[in-house]
Amino acid sequence: MPDASARLATDLQAAFGPPRVLADAAARAPYERDWRGRTAAACVAVLLPRSVAEVQDMVRWCHRHGVAIVPQGGNTGLCGGSVPHPGTQRPQVILAPGRLQTVRAVDPDNDAITVEAGCTLQSVQELAARHDRLFPLSLASEGSCQVGGALSTNAGGVQVLRYGSMRALTLGLEVVLPDGALWSSLRGLRKDNTGYDLKQLFIGAEGTLGIITAATLRLFPLPQRQAVAWIALADVRRALDLFHALRHQIGDRLSAFELIGRLPLDLAIRHLPGARDPLSAVHPWQVLVQADGIAAGEFGEHLAAVLARVPDLASDAVIAQSEAQARTLWQLRENLSEAQRLEGPSLKHDISLPQSRIAAFIEQARTALEASEPGVAIVCFGHLGDGNLHYNLFPARRDSSTADIAQRHASLTRIVHDLVAAHGGSFSAEHGIGQFKVDELERYGDPVGLHLMRRLKQTWDPDNLFNPGKLFPL
Numbered sequence: 001m002p003d004a005s006a007r008l009a010t011d012l013q014a015a016f017g018p019p020r021v022l023a024d025a026a027a028r029a030p031y032e033r034d035w036r037g038r039t040a041a042a043c044v045a046v047l048l049p050r051s052v053a054e055v056q057d058m059v060r061w062c063h064r065h066g067v068a069i070v071p072q073g074g075n076t077g078l079c080g081g082s083v084p085h086p087g088t089q090r091p092q093v094i095l096a097p098g099r100l101q102t103v104r105a106v107d108p109d110n111d112a113i114t115v116e117a118g119c120t121l122q123s124v125q126e127l128a129a130r131h132d133r134l135f136p137l138s139l140a141s142e143g144s145c146q147v148g149g150a151l152s153t154n155a156g157g158v159q160v161l162r163y164g165s166m167r168a169l170t171l172g173l174e175v176v177l178p179d180g181a182l183w184s185s186l187r188g189l190r191k192d193n194t195g196y197d198l199k200q201l202f203i204g205a206e207g208t209l210g211i212i213t214a215a216t217l218r219l220f221p222l223p224q225r226q227a228v229a230w231i232a233l234a235d236v237r238r239a240l241d242l243f244h245a246l247r248h249q250i251g252d253r254l255s256a257f258e259l260i261g262r263l264p265l266d267l268a269i270r271h272l273p274g275a276r277d278p279l280s281a282v283h284p285w286q287v288l289v290q291a292d293g294i295a296a297g298e299f300g301e302h303l304a305a306v307l308a309r310v311p312d313l314a315s316d317a318v319i320a321q322s323e324a325q326a327r328t329l330w331q332l333r334e335n336l337s338e339a340q341r342l343e344g345p346s347l348k349h350d351i352s353l354p355q356s357r358i359a360a361f362i363e364q365a366r367t368a369l370e371a372s373e374p375g376v377a378i379v380c381f382g383h384l385g386d387g388n389l390h391y392n393l394f395p396a397r398r399d400s401s402t403a404d405i406a407q408r409h410a411s412l413t414r415i416v417h418d419l420v421a422a423h424g425g426s427f428s429a430e431h432g433i434g435q436f437k438v439d440e441l442e443r444y445g446d447p448v449g450l451h452l453m454r455r456l457k458q459t460w461d462p463d464n465l466f467n468p469g470k471l472f473p474l
């Protein structure tokens with residue numbers, strides 16, 4: 001560690017005590033590397049506050065000493081937002097509020113819960129369930145990702161269709177601002193028309209405007225029944241028709257509608273112990289469907305009614321007859337990313353499109369990608385009910401030089417993102433911008449919108465103290 005950084009680390013330990021300031025390289029290392037291992041950069045120290053007052057003191061200290069702050073939750077983000085940017089010249093600390101785990105209030109009569117930012121999503125779901133309520137945000141990383149990180153990325157997941165993403169699930173926030181001041185709106189109000197809705201600025205801000213320390217979140221009745229089905233289809237057009245027909249049939253009780261292509265399913269079967277195709281025949285596309293408040297038998301009747309109206313919609317289907325069967329189907333879906341990781345490095349795209357454009361996009365993207373790189377393998381799955389696809393690629397030749405791979409990756413990504421833009425979609429549906437997609441935001445973002453975002457950042461954080469190199473170029 002250079003002398004100046006070592007001095008800052010020593011000063012931080014003197015100010016806050018060694019248990020709250022990790023300065024040793026080995027202790028810092030897991031915090032400095034992102035989840036996928038795509039980037040790693042050194043920081044001066046990792047700060048582990050145990051109270052909101054300590055967060056404020058640490059932020060003020062960093063402000064006085066010109067030290068940049070990288071907020072970090074569970075470090076499961078997929079765009080490099082939670083680790084230092086390697087190009088940053090000024091000293092940086094990682095501030096991880098993971099020890100702020102107090103449950104401040106559970107208010108079942110208001111269907112609301114107030115928790116600190118370091119609680120994991122899973123712990124919030126479990127707490128809600130103990131009070132006979134549902135906290136619906138659900139992601140494969142829910143055991144590790146934290147409330148603060150989920151808010152800062154406006155996380156989505158598998159039940160956005162019915163309950164919305166983190167934006168829709170938040171009633172209030174508490175935030176330590178870049179000058180150390182504390183702003184709070186933790187009143188659990190569903191209606192409050194008193195000017196700008198400031199909490200929405202921090203949600204999805206990826207730690208560039210302050211540290212979220214607590215949130216009041218919405219709860220819902222815990223569904224007493226749930227139906228889960230795996231349905232095979234000949235093509236994506238039929239999957240969309242089925243989606244609309246089921247919505248028409250059962251309304252907003254449809255809580256998840258996940259598309260799974262053949263290749264991601266094959267990778268899961270190849271790499272995950274015990275994984276198998278829920279259906280006996282091989283189908284090009286399948287959807288995992290969940291409906292809340294409906295038993296398996298009743299869902300079967302609804303599905304039969306839909307298929308009676310449009311007979312060739314589905315090729316085959318299985319409806320889970322027990323919780324264990326439903327869990328097995330969901331595990332298959334949730335482990336698709338892990339199966340891809342085990343297959344090898346892939347090029348990932350987290351895109352969204354108007355649903356009316358999805359079938360055309362999938363058709364056109366395949367043609368364009370195969371023309372550019374014959375043999376490219378396309379792993380397509382995602383939250384079809386939200387118009388969100390994880391559209392990942394295994395390039396055909398994996399034995400080329402690193403420079404060649406980087407260039408080919410860049411051109412494949414350009415094909416995908418240009419086509420997404422042409423269809424009026426977004427190159428980042430739910431994972432955010434972080435440091436990996438800053439150039440894409442500059443390229444595809446609306447210039448007036450980008451200008452407004454920069455002005456907001458300058459007003460809020462004039463010294464660019466919070467998360468430099470994220471959302472905006474350095």
Ligand SMILES: Cc1cc2nc3c(=O)[nH]c(=O)nc-3n(C[C@H](O)[C@H](O)[C@H](O)COP(=O)(O)OP(=O)(O)OC[C@H]3O[C@@H](n4cnc5c(N)ncnc54)[C@H](O)[C@@H]3O)c2cc1C
Nearest residue numbers: 073074075076077081145146148149150152156157207212
């Ligand atoms: C296997 C897997 C599956 C996933 N599935 C989904 C999915 O379905 N949907 C989805 O949306 N995402 C998904 N993700 C991405 C990721 O898990 C989510 O974005 C998650 O919400 C990030 O939470 P975290 O606590 O790990 O945040 P981190 O990764 O630590 O941080 C993410 C961003 O938030 C900022 N931040 C963190 N905490 C705070 C805070 N307290 N105050 C201010 N800023 C903060 C960081 O600086 C960073 O910019 C998945 C990730 C993995 C590994």
